[in-house]
Amino acid sequence: MEAGDFKDFAKAMTDYITEYLENIRDRQVVPSVKPGYLRPLVPEQAPQQAEPWTAVMADIERVVMSGVTHWHSPRFHAYFPTANSYPAIVADMLSGAIACIGFTWIASPACTELEVVMLDWLGQMLGLPEQFLARSGGEGGGVIQGTASEATLVALLGAKARTIQRVKEQHPDWTDTQILSKLVGYCNKQAHSSVERAGLLGGVKLRTLRPDNKHRLRGDTLKDAIEEDLKNGLIPFYVVATLGTTSSCAFDVLDELGDVCNSHDIWLHVDAAYAGSAFICPEYRYLMKGVEKADSFNFNPHKWMLVNFDCSTMWLKNPRWVVDAFNVDPLYLKHDHQGAAPDYRHWQIPLGRRFRALKLWFVLRLYGIENLQKHIRKQIGLAHYFEEFCNKDDRFEIYEEVTMGLVCFRLKGDNEINEELLRHINGRGKIHLVPSKIDDVYFLRLAICSRFTENSDIDLSWEEIKSCADEVLKGVSKN
Numbered sequence: 001m002e003a004g005d006f007k008d009f010a011k012a013m014t015d016y017i018t019e020y021l022e023n024i025r026d027r028q029v030v031p032s033v034k035p036g037y038l039r040p041l042v043p044e045q046a047p048q049q050a051e052p053w054t055a056v057m058a059d060i061e062r063v064v065m066s067g068v069t070h071w072h073s074p075r076f077h078a079y080f081p082t083a084n085s086y087p088a089i090v091a092d093m094l095s096g097a098i099a100c101i102g103f104t105w106i107a108s109p110a111c112t113e114l115e116v117v118m119l120d121w122l123g124q125m126l127g128l129p130e131q132f133l134a135r136s137g138g139e140g141g142g143v144i145q146g147t148a149s150e151a152t153l154v155a156l157l158g159a160k161a162r163t164i165q166r167v168k169e170q171h172p173d174w175t176d177t178q179i180l181s182k183l184v185g186y187c188n189k190q191a192h193s194s195v196e197r198a199g200l201l202g203g204v205k206l207r208t209l210r211p212d213n214k215h216r217l218r219g220d221t222l223k224d225a226i227e228e229d230l231k232n233g234l235i236p237f238y239v240v241a242t243l244g245t246t247s248s249c250a251f252d253v254l255d256e257l258g259d260v261c262n263s264h265d266i267w268l269h270v271d272a273a274y275a276g277s278a279f280i281c282p283e284y285r286y287l288m289k290g291v292e293k294a295d296s297f298n299f300n301p302h303k304w305m306l307v308n309f310d311c312s313t314m315w316l317k318n319p320r321w322v323v324d325a326f327n328v329d330p331l332y333l334k335h336d337h338q339g340a341a342p343d344y345r346h347w348q349i350p351l352g353r354r355f356r357a358l359k360l361w362f363v364l365r366l367y368g369i370e371n372l373q374k375h376i377r378k379q380i381g382l383a384h385y386f387e388e389f390c391n392k393d394d395r396f397e398i399y400e401e402v403t404m405g406l407v408c409f410r411l412k413g414d415n416e417i418n419e420e421l422l423r424h425i426n427g428r429g430k431i432h433l434v435p436s437k438i439d440d441v442y443f444l445r446l447a448i449c450s451r452f453t454e455n456s457d458i459d460l461s462w463e464e465i466k467s468c469a470d471e472v473l474k475g476v477s478k479n
């Protein structure tokens with residue numbers, strides 16, 4: 001493709017993207033295609049001769065959009081949001097153009113240095129303690145991981161390295177294998193499945209602990225588990241505190257967990273994948289009280305802070321545990337400035353890394369902290385707006401206190417009727433929700449996902465849910 005064609009193609013694509021996003025609510029939120037729909041729509045083989053870009057453009061609706069679930073539609077209420085904004089899309093274009101692989105400082109100094117500074121900007125926006133920030137001049141600093149799952153695993157591996165070193169100092173005759181077999185980590189039973197997965201990948205035991213009646217992990221529960229394990233000769237080494245659980249957006253009591261971890265020299269990792277974005281608003285920071293007791297903190301601007309996937313920001317008080325654990329230093333990756341700036345390959349699992357800090361830089365500058373705060377507050381307001389509808393209709397109940405942009409609700413009654421309600425809602429296809437279940441209670445989750453969502457969209461979603469409830473309850477009374 002020549003430069004002239006690229007310009008035309010990119011302009012046409014910009015127009016297409018703008019049309020797509022600005023009119024997204026008119027599209028059917030989940031496509032009605034069946035598995036295997038796509039193969040018959042494209043040739044059996046790649047074309048031998050080059051096609052014009054207009055031919056590709058012409059196929060986007062037919063091949064791609066016919067099978068897209070529109071996560072940015074205000075009718076999409078499933079899972080948690082994934083971010084999308086024009087500044088981040090443009091930044092990804094530039095990142096694609098520079099197309100560097102920033103594994104070391106010299107591999108592209110701007111890629112590393114902008115990341116260091118952006119993590120400092122963002123850390124200050126959240127009110128993270130200075131010890132987590134590179135600007136403090138201490139050891140701490142931040143890094144962009146691809147996902148929260150990677151951050152949890154990286155923290156676990158750092159914790160493992162730190163503990164193995166400590167235990168070896170106390171018991172020089174113990175082998176790595178002996179120590180590893182005794183390591184045990186902890187998390188809320190409601191923690192994301194990626195925490196359990198980190199345990200499996202890291203080859204260590206991970207215990208899930210029972211939360212309190214608000215689905216929060218408490219300090220006493222953790223303390224009891226640790227004491228029991230110590231008695232049995234195990235070595236507690238890692239705790240994940242979840243701020244904003246996936247099922248119901250509950251918040252572990254970080255302050256209490258921090259005290260227990262600090263008194264036992266246990267690494268405390270905070271997983272605030274979704275809810276962490278809300279901490280840019282000072283009024284929500286009470287939910288991260290005790291963060292200064294943590295060793296690592298992670299959240300996903302790519303969920304709720306208008307930075308397109310992937311951008312999972314992680315701060316470490318002592319990155320050296322991770323850096324040393326992952327340090328393999330072949331000659332071809334060495335350079336003259338080692339040690340003067342982070343070589344981010346040591347902070348992550350893969351070697352290669354994209355220039356993701358550009359997305360953060362563009363979004364932070366083109367929105368400004370003020371508009372990002374407005375975005376969070378508006379979305380939480382919309383969740384409360386929906387909550388009120390549920391509260392006013394005495395057939396419904398709220399399952400979990402609404403603190404962020406997620407409403408967990410259900411029809412009063414048994415699980416079956418709620419399962420039927422969700423089947424109706426998703427079956428009609430106007431809006432899309434997913435359920436969850438805690439302690440055998442099935443409920444529906446309505447997440448505010450799209451940055452385009454307005455009160456009128458919530459009115460529509462509520463009308464749809466109410467109308468499905470009418471049908472379901474009529475069906476029940478007929479039987």
Ligand SMILES: Cc1ncc(COP(=O)(O)O)c(C=O)c1O
Binds near residue numbers: 148242245271273
């Ligand atoms: C609390 C929590 N932790 C971790 C994750 C996993 O996030 P990621 O896809 O970035 O690994 C999620 C996803 O929703 C989550 O809600």
